[in-house]
Amino acid sequence: MASIGWALRLLCLVLVQLHPLLVASSVHAHRNLKSTPSLLCRPDQSNALLKLKQSFMLDPDSTTLTTWQAGTDCCLWEGVGCSNSSGHVTALNLSGFGLHSNGIDAVLFNLTSLRLLDLSRNDFGGQNCGYEIPSVGFEKLALLTHLNLSCSGISGQLPAGISKLTNLVSLDFSTRNFFNARDGEFYYSGPDNMLWTPNFQTLVANLSNLSELFLDQVITASTAEDCFKALAKSSPHLRVLSLEDCSLQGRIGDGSLSRLHSLTVINLSSNNRISPGSFPEFVMNFRNLRVLQMSGINLEGWFPRGMFRSKNLRVLDLSRNSNLSGNMLTFSDDTSLETLMLDGTNFSYVKSSYFSNFKALTELSIDEKAQLPSLPSTIGNMTNLEMLDILGCQVSGSIPHEVGALNKLTSLVLAGTGLSGRIPSSIANLTQLETVVLEKNMLTGQIPQSLLIIPNLRYLSISGNNLMGSVDLSSSLWRLENLTYLDLSYNKLTVTEGEGNSSSPTYPSGLVELGLVSCNMTKIPNILVRLDHITSLDLSSNRISGDIPNWIWKYDLININLSNNIFTGMELNSYVIPFRNDIVSNLYLDLSFNKLQGQIPMPSSSANFLDYSNNKFSSLLPNFTLYLNFTWYFVFSNNNINGQLPHSLFVCGSGPQILDLSYNNFSGLLPPCLMDNGLSILKLRQNQFKGKLPSNISSGCSLETIDLHGNNIEGQLPRALHNCTNLEILDLGRNKIVDTFPSWLGGVLNLRVLVLRSNQFHGSIGYLKDEKYGKHFSSLQIIDLASNNFSGNLHPQWFENLKSMKT
Template sequence: MKSWKAKVDCCSWLGNSWMSGILNPNSSLFMLHHLQKLNLSMNDFSFSSIPSSFSQLLRLTHLDLSYSNFDGNIPSKLSWASLSLSDCSLFGEFPKNVFLLPKLQVIVLSRNDLLIGFLPEFLSRSSLRVLDLYSTNFSGKLPNSFGNLESLNLLDLHKANFFGELPNSIGNIESLSFLNLDYNQFFGAIPSSISLSFNNFNGQAPSTLGNLAKLNFISLESINLHGKIPSFLNNLTQLEYLYLSYNNFDTNLTKLREIYISRCQLKGSIPSEISRLPQLYTFDLSYNSLSGAIPSLLFTIPSLNKLSLNQNHLTAPLKFKNISSSSLWVLSLGGNVLGKMELKIFFEIKNLTYLDLSGTNLLISKRNINSTIPKFLRLWLSSCNLIEFPDFLRTQTSLLDLDLSNNKIEGKIPKWFWNVGKVALQFLNLSYNHLSGFEQPLTVLPWQTLSLLDLSSNMLQESLPIPPLSTNYFFASKNNLTGRIPSMICKVNSLKILDISDNQLIGEIPQCLGTFSSSLSILNLKRNLFKGNLPETFLEGSNLTSLDFSYNQIQGKIPRSLVKCRMLEVLNLGNNMMIGTFPFWLESLPELQILILRANGFHGPIWGPHTMLGFSKLRVFDISYNNFFGMLPLEYFETWDAMQMVHGRGNSQPEYMEDQAPYYKDSITVMNKGEEMVLVKILIIFTSIDLSNNRFHGEIPDTMGKLKNLIVLNLSNNSFTGHIPSSLGNLTELESLDLSQNKLLGEIPHQLLSLTFLAYLNLSNNQLMGLIPQGGQFWTFDNSSFEGNLGLCGPPLSRNVDIVKLQLLNQARSHLLESGSIGNR
């Protein structure tokens, strides 16, 4: 009751008052019949329904129940002028008649995802000033009568489900100051009013937008606009916020307070006229194709706090005038070729806390360290040709992020570096340098709040450093680290990604790497010298998605406790010394996409009477170079759904595994097109089956022809017999097919001519016969694809068809003579 003061409006006394419990329909609150305004927001009414007793308050005009944990349906009898129900848990259909109340001025229903509703076909002129349906399930088309809401100031339909063409009448609502239609399903040409982000409009922005003179916020992101940035924006004198990113505009900037025009394919130079915008606070032109010099006058705009010009083609060196008076605190110039610059010139900007100069050519002169250097929070100096740790870092005790990756820093990390951001540092990237070790090794690295540490791709030659106990992401791959994994690693139980691959680490893998797998998501230990068995300690509820122990000397069997890792997507045990039979139980892992058992000592069949036929999401299956044997039944591949769905080869942005994991991509080694190939990143659409160099026999199942998404198929060096299935012609995405070194008979199916992406074919050393199919990709293959099949003829082989027929007849005659079926005659 601290807010119950005589000088405070009593209508606000109940808001944010820590009240909790059910609001009952018989509450004495509903006896206040003269009540006009009621604010119960930001309390906790324990998900009680909105009582219908509110209808007893006949004089109530303003009701605010937002952020108060109400749920259920909204009473149909409403007569208020203002209704705010945001951030509740309301569901059901919103009463349509509410939109027709003549005195209604405010409707706020935002962030009620289960609330559905439809606008009336005819909206009469009303007093409605605010309509906020953000993140609701309202849907349908906007009626043509929408323009009748001539008093509307704010319209927010962001993340609703409206669709269809926008009515032109929206342009009549000249009172609008805020309009957001992002993330709906509007389409068609842009109407003569306004359209907003992430819909499917196209063309140029119409000049009639200039009629909406009261707008102070406009977002036109990602709607396929092109041409010049429209000049009518000059008419919007109240405009403070403009978002034009992800379009195809030409350069023609306008007068604004905040300008966001990133990723718009802008070309040309930055106009110096920008400096005439005395109120400009944020200027973002990142990820375009701008060239030339950065106007020095930009740094004289007194209000400019944020300047982002990164990832362009700006080339001239910076020339500053009176930069010490600049109020910049965010400056991002990375990814440009600005010529040689002295880092010290940026120290003149006293308020600077975020500086990104990645990819620029910096000169760092020796100078006295003093207190005038700004206290940076985020400093990005990646790819700046640095050869040593800059001395000015000694003063940077407040750093949150520091990126010195992709430089030429060599030698040992100096002991003074432990004090850089010692209390605050969260992100540290020293990867891709020439670091050899630590001047003062510590048992545990000192940063108390560090979340990400990247030491990968250096020349570290000592034992594995232990990251701070707060670390979530630790990368130390591609070094020369030696010795065993210290048991202290088990104390860093907040780890989500641990990648220490490509080192010289020895010994057994600690059992604890299985026991703290409830937090660990990615564990990569490949290409080391580990021996012994894998941990048997994987737990229920594990978050593990990727395990890579390949290219070690690991022995023993695959631990059955891995079946508890229900989120596992990648299991790579290739190139070890493991033994045992095929792990049928892995079929029960619902998310498994990549299974590699290549080059071990596994044996036995891969199918049995109790096989569950799982692997519905499997995309890479490599069990080559083992001792597996037996037949492949027709039904074996029936449930491999991910290989049966054709994704096609569209122009959309490629997706890779682990796209959501920071700084990490799964990589694997596969046999593709006859060569061992390292996939540094794995495309989501990449699919491969490699059963080569085993002892499988019998016919190749026709059902393999259902795996229409397959890109690589390698069945070589086995004992498969029978004909090549004609159904393989259905594998229209196939790029590599290797059936060599088997006992296949008959002709090559002409259906293989339909494999238009086939770049590698090896059918050598079988017992195939007849004419090689002519046309398509077959004309691109040489003799090596078909050699060792005495019965084959036709290009590219030079053997004559008649001679081959004679050879076949002689073979048949010899066979009959041996069997006694005919006499010598």
């Protein structure tokens, strides 16, 4: 997903430069507002615009379209351009005005002199997104040269009338919203369009003047080859072709697309239904090519040798083609390349000198498939770099001091690379940095103070290294006012917080995620009292003692991990944790491996993940199951809880998917719906349950693990266990089960572990074969039948059947 987001972002930046006619027309329209002659616009034009305004949902005190008033010259209204000679409206540019309406009003089509129509980045889908684009009317706008309805919330089939707009130069119905996994930001241009076209060939058949075509995320029923054939025939002078994520199928081919040799932009990314095929070598001969995006379209084979002939190539994105191989691409010394995306491919060896030629490069992304011997000092020559992303690529050596010459960098990601040595102090020169990710390397030494004074830093992760020394949060990191993400986990650091920070006017008020795992901390940072936007807090594996303060629950928390500390209590007014956010169904709460006592507290609303294991809790709330409506992981093993399990915890068809109550003192009979309620992992080990195993096990049983070791279970094994076809682990050791060997379990093909030791099984083991179906325990890797009453001989075939135990 990361590469998709950056590709889209880059395209958006490039498209601004590639719309000179559109931009010029828009600017001209606005400039004409004050230069239009005294001649008033035609009354019919003014009336049409006023009716259009009435269709928009504008608040009474809205400042949008305030110049649109009856009795005034519409040629002076914002977003409107007119012909100086006739007074007809020729340009309507309302892009990004934040307009809302229940569809596009048909009165728009009365403006038949329009040459430019831009309604992008508004929302015409209505409150329920149920309003479709008008099926008729566009054909009346025969003079249109530029039509832009991108990111406008419209849906439905592209109108047939579009194909009759023979003067069109630029057509844009695209959607360009994306999430960027690198910086955790969602880049929003406007409401998504949900459009489709049943026949691409018909759509473009008459568009002989077309120069720019943007149909990103418009679903087309035509094959890729048919689309290119139609464009080569009808629009041979096309310069920009953007068909990202259009569900294109079939082959790219090497015929029709090659005839569109005037193309400067080709974007076919995220069409993962395109048939696997080799890279279309002919595009390397397009002399005017500036942007080539073919991410995630099933390219395969060896990338052709040779260079791109275009000296103007700015963006090259071949990412997410896992079967595309080759040595790293070569470019001329005077290359203008700004963005190179090769993550998720099989491009291999990268010479250290490779970086010296890319002086114009602004974005570089390489992942684990590339063989990069070291990060060379010549990387300092790439002075235009804004984003450097080397992820999972095994690199030896250290981060070169010359990285400090990249003073335009906003994002530095060197993660999972094996880089060692110290973080260079020259990083202080990178004052534009917003994102620094140096996690999962082998970096040593102290965190340089120069890293902690970069003013624009928003995202900092240096977890999983061998960094050491003391970090005083109050004197360094808390001064980074723009910080939203911080992770110092899994190093050899000692993190402290000096006095006096609680009233400091400088602190990261927008901090959203904080990770300080295994940082030798002895107390919860006081600054947290002042932070109102924290959603993720991980202070696990420290040495924090005392009570968990009540104020920690005031946040809109989604993830809170305080496990592996020395907490002994919780400051609560009741045993219901008072989360401020009432919608916490996706909450992750981990309080395991502490010394918490008393009754287990429950979140005020059902959480997704709850782990109270390895504490000293002694009881549960009487109605605790009321707080488990959305809980799929519920673990409170290794405590001192006794009593019987309420049947409401095992309501048939509902309840947790993972349940672990092991090593407590529960007693009584097992609930009848225990194994038929959607559970996948059930662990009741080392309790005092008695009675027989429930036989109510339907064919929909989803259990993968059953662990009832060390209880007082009696009777026979229920034959309905055969219905648990996903079962991998069955441990019934140290109970009082009386039965013969369950050869009928041989048909449970995923069973890997079978423990029946210390029961009262008897009789012959036989051939380790399902007597009814003739199936063996084909996946079994561990079997423990010790301390039972089995008798007879073990046939040699018994061992031959244990094929999964063989190396």
